[in-house]
Amino acid sequence: MDTPLSGSGNLPPKPGNRPPLSLSGLDFKLLRVFKAVVEAGGFSAAQNELNVGLAAISKQISDLEIRLGMRLCTRGREGFCLTEEGKLVYQASIDLFASVDSFRDRLSSAxxxxxxxxNIGVIDNTFQDPNSPLIAALRVLHDEAPKVRLRLHASPLDDIERGIVEGRLIVGVVPVYQRREEFDYFDLYQETSNAYCAMGHPLFDVDEHEIDVDVLRGCEVVNHRYALHGDKANFVTLDGQSATASQVEAVAMLVMTGRFIGFLPEHFAAHLVRDGVLRALRPDLINIRTNLNMILRHNAPRSPLVKAFATALGVDLKAL
Known part of the structure; x- marks a missing residue:
C-alpha cells in the first residue's frame, strides 16, 4: 500500500508563496481515505470501512499531509483529533466529492x-414500524437502479441533522418535533407512542380502570431528551426527572428496571408486551403521535438520485 510519496520524508515547511494545488487521481484517493478516517472517528475505526490495515491508512494520511504541506490531525495516546487545517480540508473534501457526485449524476441522467x-440517515429503532415506507422504497430503488450504492446510517436525530448540514448525508428519515430553517420537510407517516411500565412497577398489576392521568403524574418518568413532545406535559410531570435517556433503546432499559414509566413507540414495545414484561398504560387515553418526515438540506440541488429516492418513498418534491 506504499505510494510514491511515502518515502519523501517529514512534513515540509509551508512555502511562503505556494502555487495552486493541481489534484491528481492519487490526491482524490488520499482525500477519500482522509474523509473516511474523520467520519469513522480515527484510524483504527476506519479499517473496516476502507478494508485496509492500520499501517496503510497511517501512511496514506501522512502522504496527504506531505502533498498538502499541512498537518491534518494528531494521533496517538491522546486519540484522534483534527487540526484547524484538518477541519478545513475535511469540509473542503465534502464539498469536492459532492461536486463530483453532482457531475456524475448529471451525466447519468443524460x-x-x-x-x-x-447516503441516508434514518432514526434508530424504526425498522419494525409497519407504517414506514423506507424498506419498500429501498427495495424499489435497488431494483430500478442497481448501480446505486446505498449507504444507510441509523443514528440519533441530532447526528442525522448535523450530517445533512455538513454534507455527509444527503437525505434523512426522522421524527419532527420542531422544524428548523436549515431543512426542507416532506411528510411520510405517523408513529404512535404509548406510556409503558415493566414488571415490578407499582402500576404493572393495577386494574385498567384505576389508571388515569393523575395516577401517571405521581410516577417517575424517563426523560427522552430528543423526543421533545409538548403533549407529554398533558400526561406526566416533567420537572425533576431522575432518569434521562437519549435513544429509544435506552428509554426501554430504564423502564425495564420497574422503577420508571416511559414513552416508547408502539411498534418497538409490541414484542415486549406480548412477552408479558411490559404493559401499556391506558393506550386508549394516553398516547403521543409523532410525524416522521423525509428531510433535505434547504435549497440544496435535488439530484436525479434524490428525486428517484423521493419517488420511491411516495414523496412529491414539488409539493413543498
Whole structure:
C-alpha cells in the first residue's frame, strides 16, 4: 500500500508563496481515505470501512499531509483529533466529492442511468414500524437502479441533522418535533407512542380502570431528551426527572428496571408486551403521535438520485 510519496520524508515547511494545488487521481484517493478516517472517528475505526490495515491508512494520511504541506490531525495516546487545517480540508473534501457526485449524476441522467452513493440517515429503532415506507422504497430503488450504492446510517436525530448540514448525508428519515430553517420537510407517516411500565412497577398489576392521568403524574418518568413532545406535559410531570435517556433503546432499559414509566413507540414495545414484561398504560387515553418526515438540506440541488429516492418513498418534491 506504499505510494510514491511515502518515502519523501517529514512534513515540509509551508512555502511562503505556494502555487495552486493541481489534484491528481492519487490526491482524490488520499482525500477519500482522509474523509473516511474523520467520519469513522480515527484510524483504527476506519479499517473496516476502507478494508485496509492500520499501517496503510497511517501512511496514506501522512502522504496527504506531505502533498498538502499541512498537518491534518494528531494521533496517538491522546486519540484522534483534527487540526484547524484538518477541519478545513475535511469540509473542503465534502464539498469536492459532492461536486463530483453532482457531475456524475448529471451525466447519468443524460444516459438515463442512475449511479453513485446515496447516503441516508434514518432514526434508530424504526425498522419494525409497519407504517414506514423506507424498506419498500429501498427495495424499489435497488431494483430500478442497481448501480446505486446505498449507504444507510441509523443514528440519533441530532447526528442525522448535523450530517445533512455538513454534507455527509444527503437525505434523512426522522421524527419532527420542531422544524428548523436549515431543512426542507416532506411528510411520510405517523408513529404512535404509548406510556409503558415493566414488571415490578407499582402500576404493572393495577386494574385498567384505576389508571388515569393523575395516577401517571405521581410516577417517575424517563426523560427522552430528543423526543421533545409538548403533549407529554398533558400526561406526566416533567420537572425533576431522575432518569434521562437519549435513544429509544435506552428509554426501554430504564423502564425495564420497574422503577420508571416511559414513552416508547408502539411498534418497538409490541414484542415486549406480548412477552408479558411490559404493559401499556391506558393506550386508549394516553398516547403521543409523532410525524416522521423525509428531510433535505434547504435549497440544496435535488439530484436525479434524490428525486428517484423521493419517488420511491411516495414523496412529491414539488409539493413543498
Amino acid at each position: 444516459q438515463n442511468e442512475l449511479t453513485g452513493d446515496l
